Amino acid sequence: xxxxxxxxxxxxxxxxxxxxxxxxxxxxxxxxxxxxxxxxxxxxxxxxxxxxxxxxxxxxxxxxxxxxxxxxxxxxxxxxxxxxxxxxxxxxxxxxxxxxxxxxxxxxxxxxxxxxxxxxxxxxxxxxxxxxxxxxxxxxxxxxxxxxxxxxxxxxxxxxxxxxxxxxxxxxxxxxxxxxxxxxxxxxxxxxxxxxxxxxxxxxxxxxxxxxxxxxxxxxxxxxxxxxxxxxxxxxxxxxxxxxxxxxxxxxxxxxxxxxxxxxxxxxxxxxxxxxxxxxxxxxxxxxxxxxxxxxxxxxxxxxxxxxxxxxxxxxxxxxxxxxxxxxxxxxxxxxxxxxxxxxxxxxxxxxxxxxxxxxxxxxxxxxxxxxxxxxxxxxxxxxxxxxxxxxxxxxxx
Amino acid sequence: xxxxxxxxxxxxxxxxxxxxxxxxxxxxxxxxxxxxxxxxxxxxxxxxxxxxxxxxxxxxxxxxxxxxxxxxxxxxxxxxxxxxxxxxxxxxxxxxxxxxxxxxxxxxxxxxxxxxxxxxxxxxxxxxxxxxxxxxxxxxxxxxxxxxxxxxxxxxxxxxxxxxxxxxxxxxxxxxxxxxxxxxxxxxxxxxxxxxxxxxxxxxxxxxxxxxxxxxxxxxxxxxxxxxxxxxxxxxxxxxxxxxxxxxxxxxxxxxxxxxxxxxxxxxxxxxxxxxxxxxxxxxxxxxxxxxxxxxxxxxxxxxxxxxxxxxxxxxxxxxxxxxxxxxxxxxxxxxxxxxxxxxxxxxxxxxxxxxxxxxxxxxxxxxxxxxxxxxxxxxx
Numbered sequence: 001x002x003x004x005x006x007x008x009x010x011x012x013x014x015x016x017x018x019x020x021x022x023x024x025x026x027x028x029x030x031x032x033x034x035x036x037x038x039x040x041x042x043x044x045x046x047x048x049x050x051x052x053x054x055x056x057x058x059x060x061x062x063x064x065x066x067x068x069x070x071x072x073x074x075x076x077x078x079x080x081x082x083x084x085x086x087x088x089x090x091x092x093x094x095x096x097x098x099x100x101x102x103x104x105x106x107x108x109x110x111x112x113x114x115x116x117x118x119x120x121x122x123x124x125x126x127x128x129x130x131x132x133x134x135x136x137x138x139x140x141x142x143x144x145x146x147x148x149x150x151x152x153x154x155x156x157x158x159x160x161x162x163x164x165x166x167x168x169x170x171x172x173x174x175x176x177x178x179x180x181x182x183x184x185x186x187x188x189x190x191x192x193x194x195x196x197x198x199x200x201x202x203x204x205x206x207x208x209x210x211x212x213x214x215x216x217x218x219x220x221x222x223x224x225x226x227x228x229x230x231x232x233x234x235x236x237x238x239x240x241x242x243x244x245x246x247x248x249x250x251x252x253x254x255x256x257x258x259x260x261x262x263x264x265x266x267x268x269x270x271x272x273x274x275x276x277x278x279x280x281x282x283x284x285x286x287x288x289x290x291x292x293x294x295x296x297x298x299x300x301x302x303x304x305x306x307x308x309x310x311x312x313x314x315x316x317x318x319x320x321x322x323x324x325x326x327x328x329x330x331x332x333x334x335x336x337x338x339x340x341x342x343x344x345x346x347x348x349x350x351x352x353x354x355x356x357x358x359x360x361x362x363x364x365x366x367x368x369x370x371x372x373x374x375x376x377x378x379x380x381x382x383x384x385x386x387x388x389x390x391x392x393x394x395x396x397x398x
Numbered sequence: 399x400x401x402x403x404x405x406x407x408x409x410x411x412x413x414x415x416x417x418x419x420x421x422x423x424x425x426x427x428x429x430x431x432x433x434x435x436x437x438x439x440x441x442x443x444x445x446x447x448x449x450x451x452x453x454x455x456x457x458x459x460x461x462x463x464x465x466x467x468x469x470x471x472x473x474x475x476x477x478x479x480x481x482x483x484x485x486x487x488x489x490x491x492x493x494x495x496x497x498x499x500x501x502x503x504x505x506x507x508x509x510x511x512x513x514x515x516x517x518x519x520x521x522x523x524x525x526x527x528x529x530x531x532x533x534x535x536x537x538x539x540x541x542x543x544x545x546x547x548x549x550x551x552x553x554x555x556x557x558x559x560x561x562x563x564x565x566x567x568x569x570x571x572x573x574x575x576x577x578x579x580x581x582x583x584x585x586x587x588x589x590x591x592x593x594x595x596x597x598x599x600x601x602x603x604x605x606x607x608x609x610x611x612x613x614x615x616x617x618x619x620x621x622x623x624x625x626x627x628x629x630x631x632x633x634x635x636x637x638x639x640x641x642x643x644x645x646x647x648x649x650x651x652x653x654x655x656x657x658x659x660x661x662x663x664x665x666x667x668x669x670x671x672x673x674x675x676x677x678x679x680x681x682x683x684x685x686x687x688x689x690x691x692x693x694x695x696x697x698x699x700x701x702x703x704x705x706x707x708x709x710x711x712x713x714x715x716x717x718x719x720x721x722x723x724x725x726x727x728x729x730x731x732x733x734x735x736x737x738x739x740x741x742x743x744x745x746x747x748x749x750x751x752x753x754x755x756x757x758x759x760x761x762x763x764x765x766x767x768x769x770x771x772x773x774x775x776x777x778x779x
Contacts, residue, residue: 001400001701002400002701003701004399262776279770279773282770282774282777283766283769286776287769289717289772290769291721293717294691296694298690300399301694315690318687321687385680388679388683388684389679391683392679395683396673396682397659
């Protein structure tokens, strides 16, 4: 048992730092540090840089562009990227559909999609949830009917993050309505430029447009866009969701946000002293940091297990639950920290290159929107209650 | 980074578990709990000595086996699982730890060798009635007398002082009552003139005592470490003991969770096992998460318990004690609640785990104490 990083791991950390110092654009760092909203091109720029470095898809098998890093190296990489102020990589391509194509797709699909997923040249979105199918995902109704050499798809997807940016959408569609729900679902790839695809924005309570409704009206999809076997989509979805759970923990990002929170708490005053010295605030800050330290080690314990087993186990639901709880607490405490300046709603201040007269400290305008933004963390990727059902059944045997 | 036990640790953990399974059933432990003359099993203590457990954490030149604080953790997790009543924490980790870290070669050979052989027990008497969890808050006086010292004062809830042959006592010869300067540590014979010991059991059945010192004469040879500068040593010893307690709590929480899960699967109400009810399932999941998170930091605390940089060590140990304390309270209360009436009966074993976890909570600082210490380190960093 040893929790220290090896000299090789420390050397790797330096290598990552050197890369970030040389390549991460200052403009992106400025945006992430102040909470300015990122656009499609911001995500694409960063992904392209990682792609060129060969570091964009560390977890993939090496023959498809993985780095062959250990679980600990992946953790270090993640931590350093966020510490330097890099944006996240949108998960839909590299984290979600990529591994499904690698594991269940055919050679032609691999040749068609994988490299564009890595480069970020083609952006993806996830067509899973429907208006009537949230936690009960397997009840989904979007129908795909084979007509000669094409599928005809009708239905509606919702909560589709980045659908307005995406070139492609991977979907779960019902291909057999007459069998048990889980046994009549298939995994289909849809070109967002296809006639009959309509994207409508959903504005969330933080004021941002990131999620969408996607309407599918007699959309024609080539038969070869089916991934894996017909009616086996639910198995692929479970595989994908397990990968999604471990990705959501977001330790590196939370550590970076904690540092920002500490800076805010040093800057804010209470009774003439820095807020960080206030016993009540300090106690909340301490508990949050301790929970995050614990999750970081729990995460590494599970990553090491995951790498040994070759896939994430059901315990990874713990990472999703605790990771999102911590993200939400960070956003709460950051909002509480700015006091009365949490109240002004200056949306324009969240856009890049805003030149208006500042209201309150530079970090203040993003705090309440961010708090509101984070509410969804315990809902998406399988709500935290669903994660507890998973743990209860698969780990505890209840 | 590596989270597995080494081959030696696995072997050793297995043999300790086997020993405890064979000799320390719930029934056997109950017999020890009913003893009046001694608060632990001396036969088991001797078995620990034979197994080499008492020398585990000492370097070979002190007669030990060269183990680390991680080895200490491996042992303490088993003690927690089996609710061991023996003064391992008191004698080996605290008393022995003070001499290992701060004692002279002469003191080590005089006391550690017989301690490791099971012939002599040690205990630390650091806290006082007014000091709550601050080990630097010391009123006990040490006055120079010839080449030695004379000690007077009172020590509170000293773990293992009920059966110790020698006490390691903190006393002040300079500074105000809550100063970290001016403290010294002394070896005191429990039978020396002027020492009175009022022994009792803690709520979890372990032995402790109030210790009164009235003009107790000690030799210069019994000063441990540097005179009037014992705080770094005291702080380290208490951190070591706290890390050990955290490991013990992991074993105890694991068992409390196992008992509860088993009960959820067997207890029938409304025509089905109560574990079919989602409200109980989710609470059981929460108990599991709490224990995993606490375990992660208990590992960190034991990794860092022997670090000499107090900032690094204090931080890891306080983080662990906060997470363990929070988890222990949640698990104790949820376990009793989900057992229903049986959970509050003295006959059923769950209550013993609840009591053990309550003692862990109020030993070496509760959640508030460690949140404060951790918070101050964070604010300063």
